[in-house]
Amino acid sequence: MKLFFIRHGIAEERSPNQRDEIRKLTDVGIVKTKQVAEKLNILNLRFDLILTSPLVRAKETAEILLQAQLSPQIIETPLLAPEGILDDWLNWLVNSEYHQEDQAIALVGHEPNLSSWAEILLWGEVSYKLTLKKAGIIGIEMTQINKPKGKGKLFLYSTPKIFQN
Protein backbone atom coordinates (compact mmCIF):
# COMPACT_ATOMS: atom_id res chain seq x y z
CA MET A 1 0.00 0.00 0.00
CA LYS A 2 1.19 3.48 -0.84
CA LEU A 3 0.32 6.48 1.28
CA PHE A 4 0.83 10.04 0.09
CA PHE A 5 0.78 12.67 2.82
CA ILE A 6 -0.03 16.02 1.25
CA ARG A 7 -0.26 19.26 3.17
CA HIS A 8 -2.84 21.84 2.12
CA GLY A 9 -1.66 24.77 -0.02
CA ILE A 10 -0.99 28.34 1.11
CA ALA A 11 -4.09 29.66 2.88
CA GLU A 12 -5.38 32.96 4.19
CA GLU A 13 -3.69 34.22 7.33
CA ARG A 14 -5.26 33.46 10.67
CA SER A 15 -7.51 36.25 11.84
CA PRO A 16 -9.40 36.87 15.08
CA ASN A 17 -12.45 37.61 12.95
CA GLN A 18 -12.51 34.26 11.16
CA ARG A 19 -12.80 30.71 12.33
CA ASP A 20 -9.69 28.72 11.46
CA GLU A 21 -11.75 26.01 9.76
CA ILE A 22 -12.97 28.29 7.01
CA ARG A 23 -9.66 29.78 5.96
CA LYS A 24 -9.39 29.40 2.18
CA LEU A 25 -6.45 28.89 -0.13
CA THR A 26 -5.11 32.19 -1.42
CA ASP A 27 -4.84 32.86 -5.15
CA VAL A 28 -1.12 32.07 -4.94
CA GLY A 29 -1.95 28.93 -2.95
CA ILE A 30 -4.35 27.78 -5.66
CA VAL A 31 -1.82 28.41 -8.43
CA LYS A 32 1.00 26.62 -6.61
CA THR A 33 -1.18 23.68 -5.62
CA LYS A 34 -2.30 23.32 -9.24
CA GLN A 35 1.35 23.31 -10.32
CA VAL A 36 2.08 20.52 -7.87
CA ALA A 37 -0.94 18.56 -9.09
CA GLU A 38 0.20 18.97 -12.68
CA LYS A 39 3.69 17.69 -11.89
CA LEU A 40 2.28 14.74 -9.94
CA ASN A 41 0.27 13.98 -13.04
CA ILE A 42 3.36 14.09 -15.24
CA LEU A 43 5.00 11.66 -12.82
CA ASN A 44 1.93 9.43 -13.33
CA LEU A 45 1.01 9.26 -9.67
CA ARG A 46 -2.50 7.94 -9.13
CA PHE A 47 -4.52 7.58 -5.94
CA ASP A 48 -7.43 5.22 -5.45
CA LEU A 49 -8.75 7.64 -2.89
CA ILE A 50 -8.12 11.12 -1.53
CA LEU A 51 -8.95 11.47 2.14
CA THR A 52 -9.16 15.04 3.32
CA SER A 53 -9.48 16.97 6.52
CA PRO A 54 -12.83 18.80 6.72
CA LEU A 55 -11.11 22.19 6.97
CA VAL A 56 -11.73 24.39 3.95
CA ARG A 57 -8.06 24.85 3.00
CA ALA A 58 -7.59 21.07 2.94
CA LYS A 59 -10.81 20.39 1.04
CA GLU A 60 -9.84 22.95 -1.59
CA THR A 61 -6.45 21.29 -1.94
CA ALA A 62 -8.07 17.86 -2.32
CA GLU A 63 -10.45 19.27 -4.93
CA ILE A 64 -7.50 20.56 -6.98
CA LEU A 65 -5.94 17.07 -6.90
CA LEU A 66 -9.26 15.56 -7.97
CA GLN A 67 -9.66 18.03 -10.82
CA ALA A 68 -6.18 17.09 -12.00
CA GLN A 69 -7.53 13.53 -12.28
CA LEU A 70 -5.09 12.16 -9.74
CA SER A 71 -7.94 10.28 -8.06
CA PRO A 72 -11.52 9.33 -8.83
CA GLN A 73 -12.86 10.28 -5.40
CA ILE A 74 -12.56 12.31 -2.23
CA ILE A 75 -13.73 11.29 1.23
CA GLU A 76 -13.85 13.98 3.91
CA THR A 77 -13.06 12.77 7.40
CA PRO A 78 -12.55 14.40 10.80
CA LEU A 79 -9.77 11.85 11.36
CA LEU A 80 -7.52 14.15 9.29
CA ALA A 81 -8.46 17.34 11.12
CA PRO A 82 -5.63 19.01 13.11
CA GLU A 83 -6.67 17.11 16.25
CA GLY A 84 -6.73 13.74 14.46
CA ILE A 85 -4.86 10.78 15.92
CA LEU A 86 -2.91 8.25 13.87
CA ASP A 87 -4.26 5.21 15.73
CA ASP A 88 -7.82 6.31 15.02
CA TRP A 89 -7.03 6.64 11.35
CA LEU A 90 -5.29 3.25 11.26
CA ASN A 91 -8.40 1.73 12.86
CA TRP A 92 -10.52 3.31 10.16
CA LEU A 93 -8.18 1.98 7.50
CA VAL A 94 -8.21 -1.61 8.77
CA ASN A 95 -11.99 -1.63 8.69
CA SER A 96 -12.29 -0.02 5.28
CA GLU A 97 -12.42 -1.48 1.79
CA TYR A 98 -9.10 0.29 1.11
CA HIS A 99 -7.10 -1.95 3.43
CA GLN A 100 -5.49 -3.74 0.50
CA GLU A 101 -1.86 -4.02 -0.52
CA ASP A 102 -2.43 -2.57 -3.97
CA GLN A 103 -4.13 0.63 -2.80
CA ALA A 104 -2.72 4.14 -3.10
CA ILE A 105 -4.27 6.65 -0.72
CA ALA A 106 -3.61 10.38 -0.50
CA LEU A 107 -4.13 12.03 2.90
CA VAL A 108 -4.65 15.77 2.68
CA GLY A 109 -4.34 17.54 5.99
CA HIS A 110 -2.22 19.56 8.36
CA GLU A 111 1.12 19.90 10.05
CA PRO A 112 2.55 18.80 12.38
CA ASN A 113 0.24 15.80 12.17
CA LEU A 114 1.09 14.57 8.71
CA SER A 115 4.86 14.50 9.05
CA SER A 116 4.54 13.01 12.56
CA TRP A 117 2.30 10.24 11.25
CA ALA A 118 4.74 9.64 8.42
CA GLU A 119 7.65 9.39 10.84
CA ILE A 120 5.80 6.92 13.06
CA LEU A 121 5.02 4.74 10.05
CA LEU A 122 8.63 4.97 8.86
CA TRP A 123 10.61 4.81 12.08
CA GLY A 124 8.19 3.92 14.84
CA GLU A 125 8.49 7.31 16.54
CA VAL A 126 8.43 11.02 15.87
CA SER A 127 11.95 12.28 15.30
CA TYR A 128 11.22 15.66 13.68
CA LYS A 129 13.37 14.86 10.67
CA LEU A 130 10.66 15.36 8.09
CA THR A 131 8.50 18.42 7.57
CA LEU A 132 5.85 19.12 5.02
CA LYS A 133 5.73 22.53 3.44
CA LYS A 134 2.42 23.75 2.09
CA ALA A 135 1.48 21.54 -0.87
CA GLY A 136 4.48 19.34 -0.08
CA ILE A 137 4.28 15.55 -0.35
CA ILE A 138 5.67 12.50 1.45
CA GLY A 139 5.25 9.07 -0.17
CA ILE A 140 5.47 5.97 2.02
CA GLU A 141 5.29 2.37 0.95
CA MET A 142 3.57 0.38 3.70
CA THR A 143 5.26 -2.98 3.49
CA GLN A 144 3.16 -4.44 6.30
CA ILE A 145 -0.38 -3.20 6.28
CA ASN A 146 -1.40 -5.02 9.45
CA LYS A 147 1.37 -3.82 11.74
CA PRO A 148 2.53 -0.79 9.82
CA LYS A 149 4.37 1.32 12.41
CA GLY A 150 8.10 1.50 11.87
CA LYS A 151 7.89 -0.69 8.79
CA GLY A 152 7.24 1.90 6.12
CA LYS A 153 9.70 2.84 3.41
CA LEU A 154 10.12 6.40 2.23
CA PHE A 155 9.97 6.53 -1.56
CA LEU A 156 9.02 10.13 -2.23
CA TYR A 157 9.67 13.36 -0.41
CA SER A 158 9.38 16.65 -2.12
CA THR A 159 8.92 20.30 -1.40
CA PRO A 160 6.56 22.11 -3.74
CA LYS A 161 9.46 24.27 -4.92
CA ILE A 162 10.74 21.26 -6.84
CA PHE A 163 7.45 21.07 -8.64
CA GLN A 164 6.97 24.76 -9.26
CA ASN A 165 9.68 25.80 -11.66
Add this chain to the structure above:
Amino acid sequence: MKLFFIRHGIAEERSPNQRDEIRKLTDVGIVKTKQVAEKLNILNLRFDLILTSPLVRAKETAEILLQAQLSPQIIETPLLAPEGILDDWLNWLVNSEYHQEDQAIALVGHEPNLSSWAEILLWGEVSYKLTLKKAGIIGIEMTQINKPKGKGKLFLYSTPKIFQN
Protein backbone atom coordinates in the same frame (compact mmCIF):
# COMPACT_ATOMS: atom_id res chain seq x y z
CA MET B 1 23.98 24.90 -1.75
CA LYS B 2 22.05 22.00 -3.15
CA LEU B 3 23.53 18.54 -3.42
CA PHE B 4 21.94 15.80 -5.51
CA PHE B 5 23.15 12.29 -4.74
CA ILE B 6 22.44 10.08 -7.74
CA ARG B 7 23.25 6.40 -7.91
CA HIS B 8 24.40 4.91 -11.21
CA GLY B 9 21.82 3.05 -13.30
CA ILE B 10 21.40 -0.71 -13.65
CA ALA B 11 24.73 -2.21 -14.72
CA GLU B 12 26.07 -5.53 -15.96
CA GLU B 13 26.28 -8.24 -13.34
CA ARG B 14 29.56 -8.76 -11.56
CA SER B 15 31.66 -11.44 -13.20
CA PRO B 16 34.94 -13.08 -12.24
CA ASN B 17 36.12 -12.40 -15.78
CA GLN B 18 35.61 -8.66 -15.65
CA ARG B 19 37.02 -5.94 -13.50
CA ASP B 20 34.28 -4.23 -11.47
CA GLU B 21 35.37 -0.80 -12.68
CA ILE B 22 34.49 -1.48 -16.30
CA ARG B 23 30.98 -2.84 -15.80
CA LYS B 24 28.68 -0.91 -18.12
CA LEU B 25 25.07 0.11 -17.86
CA THR B 26 22.78 -2.48 -19.43
CA ASP B 27 20.35 -1.53 -22.19
CA VAL B 28 17.57 -1.43 -19.59
CA GLY B 29 19.80 0.62 -17.32
CA ILE B 30 20.38 3.15 -20.09
CA VAL B 31 16.67 3.43 -20.88
CA LYS B 32 15.67 3.83 -17.22
CA THR B 33 18.41 6.35 -16.52
CA LYS B 34 17.34 8.37 -19.55
CA GLN B 35 13.76 8.32 -18.23
CA VAL B 36 14.95 9.65 -14.88
CA ALA B 37 16.98 12.37 -16.63
CA GLU B 38 13.95 13.36 -18.68
CA LYS B 39 11.75 13.67 -15.61
CA LEU B 40 14.41 15.68 -13.77
CA ASN B 41 14.40 17.96 -16.78
CA ILE B 42 10.62 18.36 -16.62
CA LEU B 43 11.02 19.26 -12.95
CA ASN B 44 13.54 21.90 -14.09
CA LEU B 45 16.38 20.63 -11.96
CA ARG B 46 19.72 22.08 -12.99
CA PHE B 47 23.21 21.32 -11.73
CA ASP B 48 26.20 23.64 -12.03
CA LEU B 49 28.38 20.58 -12.01
CA ILE B 50 28.13 16.81 -12.18
CA LEU B 51 30.84 15.05 -10.22
CA THR B 52 31.18 11.39 -11.05
CA SER B 53 32.97 8.34 -9.80
CA PRO B 54 35.53 7.11 -12.33
CA LEU B 55 33.81 3.72 -12.64
CA VAL B 56 32.30 3.13 -16.06
CA ARG B 57 28.72 2.62 -14.85
CA ALA B 58 28.82 5.95 -13.00
CA LYS B 59 30.46 7.82 -15.87
CA GLU B 60 27.83 6.52 -18.27
CA THR B 61 25.10 7.67 -15.88
CA ALA B 62 26.70 11.12 -15.59
CA GLU B 63 26.95 11.31 -19.39
CA ILE B 64 23.20 10.62 -19.72
CA LEU B 65 22.48 13.47 -17.28
CA LEU B 66 24.77 15.76 -19.27
CA GLN B 67 23.14 14.83 -22.57
CA ALA B 68 19.77 15.67 -21.01
CA GLN B 69 21.22 19.16 -20.45
CA LEU B 70 20.86 18.96 -16.70
CA SER B 71 24.40 20.32 -16.32
CA PRO B 72 27.01 22.01 -18.50
CA GLN B 73 29.91 19.90 -17.25
CA ILE B 74 31.18 16.67 -15.71
CA ILE B 75 34.23 16.28 -13.49
CA GLU B 76 35.47 12.75 -12.83
CA THR B 77 36.97 12.21 -9.40
CA PRO B 78 38.27 9.24 -7.44
CA LEU B 79 36.67 10.86 -4.36
CA LEU B 80 33.35 9.39 -5.53
CA ALA B 81 34.69 5.88 -6.15
CA PRO B 82 33.30 3.14 -3.86
CA GLU B 83 36.19 3.65 -1.44
CA GLY B 84 35.70 7.43 -1.28
CA ILE B 85 35.43 9.18 2.08
CA LEU B 86 33.03 12.03 2.83
CA ASP B 87 35.61 14.14 4.67
CA ASP B 88 37.95 13.97 1.71
CA TRP B 89 35.18 15.13 -0.57
CA LEU B 90 34.19 17.95 1.78
CA ASN B 91 37.83 19.06 1.80
CA TRP B 92 37.81 19.10 -1.96
CA LEU B 93 34.59 21.11 -1.96
CA VAL B 94 35.84 23.76 0.46
CA ASN B 95 38.88 24.35 -1.74
CA SER B 96 36.95 24.40 -5.00
CA GLU B 97 35.28 27.22 -6.89
CA TYR B 98 31.96 25.47 -6.24
CA HIS B 99 31.97 26.17 -2.52
CA GLN B 100 29.25 28.83 -2.91
CA GLU B 101 25.77 28.98 -1.44
CA ASP B 102 24.07 29.25 -4.82
CA GLN B 103 25.66 26.14 -6.32
CA ALA B 104 23.85 22.93 -7.23
CA ILE B 105 26.09 19.89 -7.51
CA ALA B 106 25.17 16.38 -8.58
CA LEU B 107 27.28 13.52 -7.20
CA VAL B 108 27.05 10.35 -9.25
CA GLY B 109 28.41 7.32 -7.50
CA HIS B 110 27.77 4.19 -5.51
CA GLU B 111 25.96 2.69 -2.57
CA PRO B 112 26.26 2.46 0.36
CA ASN B 113 28.45 5.57 0.18
CA LEU B 114 25.97 8.03 -1.24
CA SER B 115 23.12 7.40 1.16
CA SER B 116 25.57 7.28 4.09
CA TRP B 117 27.05 10.61 3.09
CA ALA B 118 23.54 12.02 2.73
CA GLU B 119 22.60 10.79 6.19
CA ILE B 120 25.71 12.31 7.78
CA LEU B 121 24.93 15.65 6.16
CA LEU B 122 21.28 15.44 7.26
CA TRP B 123 21.54 13.91 10.71
CA GLY B 124 25.20 13.88 11.69
CA GLU B 125 25.45 10.10 11.57
CA VAL B 126 24.62 7.07 9.48
CA SER B 127 21.24 5.68 10.54
CA TYR B 128 20.45 3.46 7.52
CA LYS B 129 17.09 5.14 6.97
CA LEU B 130 17.75 6.19 3.40
CA THR B 131 18.77 3.99 0.51
CA LEU B 132 19.38 4.85 -3.09
CA LYS B 133 18.08 2.51 -5.73
CA LYS B 134 19.83 2.47 -9.07
CA ALA B 135 19.25 5.84 -10.74
CA GLY B 136 17.57 7.04 -7.54
CA ILE B 137 18.12 10.56 -6.23
CA ILE B 138 18.45 12.31 -2.87
CA GLY B 139 18.35 16.12 -2.77
CA ILE B 140 19.84 17.92 0.22
CA GLU B 141 19.91 21.62 0.91
CA MET B 142 23.13 22.48 2.72
CA THR B 143 22.11 25.32 4.96
CA GLN B 144 25.62 25.73 6.37
CA ILE B 145 28.31 25.13 3.81
CA ASN B 146 31.18 25.54 6.25
CA LYS B 147 30.05 23.10 8.94
CA PRO B 148 27.59 21.04 6.94
CA LYS B 149 27.30 17.79 8.91
CA GLY B 150 23.93 17.33 10.56
CA LYS B 151 22.67 20.63 9.22
CA GLY B 152 21.30 19.56 5.85
CA LYS B 153 17.64 19.53 4.94
CA LEU B 154 16.13 16.79 2.82
CA PHE B 155 14.08 18.31 0.03
CA LEU B 156 13.97 15.51 -2.53
CA TYR B 157 14.02 11.75 -2.25
CA SER B 158 12.81 9.59 -5.04
CA THR B 159 13.08 6.11 -6.36
CA PRO B 160 13.43 5.83 -10.13
CA LYS B 161 10.10 3.99 -10.26
CA ILE B 162 8.40 7.31 -9.59
CA PHE B 163 10.13 8.74 -12.64
CA GLN B 164 9.67 5.77 -14.93
CA ASN B 165 5.98 5.47 -15.57
